[in-house]
Amino acid sequence: MRLLEMDALSLSKKISRREISSYHAVRTYIDHLNTINPILNCLVEDRFNEAIEEAKKADYTLTTGEAKGRLFGVPISVKECFHVKNMATTGGLSYRAGSREKEDAEVVKRLRTEGAILLGKTNTPALCFCQETDNKHYGRTNNPWDVTRTAGGSSGGEGALIASGGAAVGLGADIGGSIRFPSHFNGIVGFKSGNRQVSQEGNFPYIDKPEQERMLGIGAMSKSVQDARLINEIIAYEPPSARNLDDFKLVYPVPHHRYPINRETFQLIASIRDAFDGELAEEQANPPFFEEAAHMWQQMMSVDGGADMAKLMSDNEKASPFSEFMKEKLFRSSDVHSYLSWALIGTKLFKPNQKQMKQIHASLKRGDELLDDYLDDRILIMPVYHSPAPLHGELYQELFSIRKTFLNYMPYIAYANVWGLPSLTIPIGMSKEGLPIGVQLVSRVGHEEALFQLGEQIEQRIGGYQRCQKHDSKKEEVEAELV
Structure with a gap:
């Protein structure tokens, strides 16, 4: 297997067994990023020199028998919103470019404690407040499968980078699809954690409104479900309970003209049903409070x-x-x-008035209680978006139109945010234009392991991550081979 295709867990094992050096892994990724980044604009600040020195130190530590950590010597990337010591956190705003953070975000600390080597930070929209990645300071990120199309957002730089094999694994944040849009559009695995399961200390902008904090999830953007599980184990406050997948019923969406899903997406989701062929109990239904999700999300983002x-x-x-x-x-x-x-x-x-705020809080209380029971034995199989990656600007127009078309296109994404649910996005196929299509698996907090188990089954039976090689150099094709 080529190094650039390897997930973090596989690479970590090879480094620990000294089958490949951390220096070689880091150097290979740096060379690859220097090739793809001028085309994609996914990495906005690097720490290549520091990463090379850390890799050399990691290799020496291996010779002394003192190496430790589940990501020991593994090159990673993180979304620009996470503080990294001695690096800028601009939020895509030029006036913040001169700032340098004094310490790592909590999640970055945890990854580095496990031995990860950070290559750099990836692009976002300004203040992470859009589902397309473009800002005045760093510019626009392009989708590696078709550079005329969006990489999504707000973790769009991370999505494009991991899709192209720019790091072994990455880290994103999601308050309105910000991990799941880029994962779907770029063809990678993405995990949004549930309500307050991961620390946001050192995340910019910091979310201090309780209605919004419950919607924020932080998790891996990766090449495999096993990496998504690993990163969650490292950064989450507590490990999820282990529930057997056989205990769950799979819930497939009911087609509805108000919530369009294009034919290719619908057919690929149906292929999951075919792949399991009745092995797991199933039903077709839209979950409670599904229709309200998009409007509630808008209100909660506008408190x-x-x-x-x-x-x-x-x-x-x-x-x-x-x-x-x-x-x-x-x-x-x-x-x-x-x-x-x-x-x-x-x-x-759209700022909600006092009466509307009371209604929001009442709905959240009622919905949390109902869904805690409803999702006790269910996993929702949902599309991420109604189509593969649109052309640049089209996603923004669909979600921010004065015609409120977001009410038609956002329910599948908004659902996991509004109700603070963990969600795992997995690539399940390609469109006829050669664009990735993903699916999200959703349940309640505590059922993360069941999501990972189901995700691994889907990977094995349908496909999973395929690295985009469109922008590789000829030199890389030779040098990136493992011997």
């Missing part, structure tokens, strides 16, 4: 009218989302990307 984000948007105290949006649209003169300013205008317009 303060975007006031906190607007303060972070610019170092100009007089700047407002509306003024920055008009400056950009009329004169192309704003430092704030229009994706962010338009989104903040929306959060102000």
Whole structure:
């Protein structure tokens, strides 16, 4: 197997057995990133020199018998939103470019404690507040399968990088599909953790509204389900309980004209059903509170009218989302990307009033109680989005249109966020245009291991990760082979 195709767990084992050096692994990934990044713009700040020195040290430690850690010597990447000591956390905003963080985010600390070697940080939209990855400071990230298409967001840089084999494993965050959109569009595995299962200490912007904090999940963006499990074991507060997959019923979506799914996506999800051929109990239904999910997500993202984000948007105290949006649209003169300013205008317009907030809290209380029981023995099989990766700009138009088309396209994504549920995204096939299509597996907190077990079964029976090799150099094709 080629090094660039190897997942983190497999590479870690080879390094620990001294079948391959950490230096060779790190050097190979750096060379590969230097080839693909000018095309994809996925990595926005590197620490290559430090990574090479850390790899040399790791190899020496192996000779002394003192090596330890489940990711020992393994090259990784993380989303730009996570603090890394001595690196910038800009949120895609130029005025923050000179900042340097004093310590690692909690999740980064945990990964490095296990021996991981960080190659660098990956691109996001401004303040991670869009499902397309583009900002005024670093620019746009392209989908490796078709550079005219979106890599998704907000972990779009991570999605494009892992899809191309730019690191052994990566880390993302998700408050509105930010792990799952890029995983689906780029053809990788992605895991969104459940409500408050992973520390967000050192995540920027920090989420301090309880309605929003419950929606945030942090997890692996990877080449395999086993890596997603491993990363979750490392960064989660507590390990999930072990439940046998046979205890669960698989719930497939009911097609509905209000919530479109294109034919290829529908057929690939149906292929999961065919692959199990009745081995597991199943039913076809949309879960409780499914139809309300998209609207509730919008309200919960708007609880303060975007006031906190607007303060972070610019170092100009007089700047407002509306003024920055008009400056950009009329004169192309704003430092704030229009994706962010338009989104903040929306959060102000849709800020829930006091009565609506009471309704939200009542719905959350009722829904949490109902779903805790409903999902006790069920795993939801859901599409991530109604189609493969759209052209640049089209996803933004669908999700941020004044026609509220997000109500049609967001329920499958918003569901896991609103209800604080863990969700595992797995690639299950390709469209006729050669674009990846994924599926998400969703259940309640505590059932993560069942999701991983089902995900591994789907990998074995249907496919899983296939690295995009479109942008490899000829030199790499020779040098990346393991001998």
